[in-house]
Amino acid sequence: MRRMMALLLLLGFVLNTAAFAQTAVDKNGALTIAGGKIVNKNGVPPQLRGISLSWSLWAGQKYYNPAVVNWLATDFKATIIRASMGVQPYGGYLQQPDLQKQLIVSVVDEAIKQGIYVLIDWHDHNGHLHIPQSKAFFAEMAKKYKGVPNVIYEIWNEPERISWDTVKNYAMQIIPEIRKYDPDNLIIVGSPKWDQDVDVAAASPIKGFKNIAYSFHFYATEPSHQDGLRAKADKAIKMGLPLMVTEWGVGEASGDGYFDMEKNKKWMAWVEQNKLSWVNWNVTDKRETTALLQAGAPAAGGWLINQLTPAGFYIREQLRLLNK
Incomplete structure (x- = not known):
C-alpha cells in the first residue's frame, strides 16, 4: 500500500511538472479565426501578452538576438513577441535586405524554440509603395515557416493617412503570396490612421481568405487615444472584426510624453474585458x-x-502577473 501511494504521489508530481512546463504554443496551438475572434485550438481567445522589439534599426537593433528573446520569454513571461523589421529609412530592408532578414530570422527561430508566438512585422508606414519588396519578403518567410504555429504575419505595421481601399488593395496582393506556401497561419492586416480606423475596415473586410485578423494600435496617454478610440474598436468588435493589439505604449503616440498610470489602467481593463492579445512597444534603451x-x-x-x-518595470510586472 505504501509503495502504491508513493507511486501515485510520484505520478502526480510528474503530471504537475509536465503541465507547468507547457509553453504558450503547447497550450494554444495554431491560431485561427472563428466567430469574429482570434481563437486557439480549443476555440477560445488565447489572450497572448508580450513585447515588441523596436525598429530593427538604430538603438533597437542590438536587441535582435536569441538571448533577448530568451529573457523576454523566461523573465518577463511574454507569450508573444514582435520582430519589427524596419523597411525605411536608410539601412532598412530596402537597402540591406539580407541583414534585416538575418535579424528577423534569429528572433523568430528563438521564439519557436521558446514555445512563444512571434509576429513577423513589415514595419513600414508606406507599404503601398513597396509592394514588390513586401511580396518577395513574405513569400520567403512563408516558405520557411509554413505550418509553424508560432508564426504570425503582420503585413503592414501602420498605414498612415491612407484610404482603406489602398490598404485593402495592398493586402489583397500580399496575402496570396503568403497563402501560396502557408495556407493556414494567421495574417494581421493594418488599417488607416496608424491602425486606428478599425471600424472602417469592419465595414468592408477582406474576403476570400481564412484566418485574417486586423491590428489595432493605441498609446495609453495620448489625448486623442481615449474614449473615442475605444468606441471605434468597440464598434469594429461588435461588427465581428477580429482584432489584435500589435502595438501599444504607456506614453504618447510620439513614443515620449507623460506616463499616466490611470489612463494605462483604463486601457488595460478594456483590453482584458475584450480578451484581446497585445504587444507592448518597445525594447530599446x-x-x-x-x-x-x-x-x-x-x-x-x-x-x-x-x-x-x-x-519597463510596469510592463514586466503586468506580464508576470497576467501570464501566470
Whole structure:
C-alpha cells in the first residue's frame, strides 16, 4: 500500500511538472479565426501578452538576438513577441535586405524554440509603395515557416493617412503570396490612421481568405487615444472584426510624453474585458517614455530592475502577473 501511494504521489508530481512546463504554443496551438475572434485550438481567445522589439534599426537593433528573446520569454513571461523589421529609412530592408532578414530570422527561430508566438512585422508606414519588396519578403518567410504555429504575419505595421481601399488593395496582393506556401497561419492586416480606423475596415473586410485578423494600435496617454478610440474598436468588435493589439505604449503616440498610470489602467481593463492579445512597444534603451530599458542596458538581456525604465518595470510586472 505504501509503495502504491508513493507511486501515485510520484505520478502526480510528474503530471504537475509536465503541465507547468507547457509553453504558450503547447497550450494554444495554431491560431485561427472563428466567430469574429482570434481563437486557439480549443476555440477560445488565447489572450497572448508580450513585447515588441523596436525598429530593427538604430538603438533597437542590438536587441535582435536569441538571448533577448530568451529573457523576454523566461523573465518577463511574454507569450508573444514582435520582430519589427524596419523597411525605411536608410539601412532598412530596402537597402540591406539580407541583414534585416538575418535579424528577423534569429528572433523568430528563438521564439519557436521558446514555445512563444512571434509576429513577423513589415514595419513600414508606406507599404503601398513597396509592394514588390513586401511580396518577395513574405513569400520567403512563408516558405520557411509554413505550418509553424508560432508564426504570425503582420503585413503592414501602420498605414498612415491612407484610404482603406489602398490598404485593402495592398493586402489583397500580399496575402496570396503568403497563402501560396502557408495556407493556414494567421495574417494581421493594418488599417488607416496608424491602425486606428478599425471600424472602417469592419465595414468592408477582406474576403476570400481564412484566418485574417486586423491590428489595432493605441498609446495609453495620448489625448486623442481615449474614449473615442475605444468606441471605434468597440464598434469594429461588435461588427465581428477580429482584432489584435500589435502595438501599444504607456506614453504618447510620439513614443515620449507623460506616463499616466490611470489612463494605462483604463486601457488595460478594456483590453482584458475584450480578451484581446497585445504587444507592448518597445525594447530599446532610447530616452523615450515607451522605451523599456535604461540607457546602456545590456544587449543580451539579463536586465536588472534598475536597468528598466518605469515603463519597463510596469510592463514586466503586468506580464508576470497576467501570464501566470
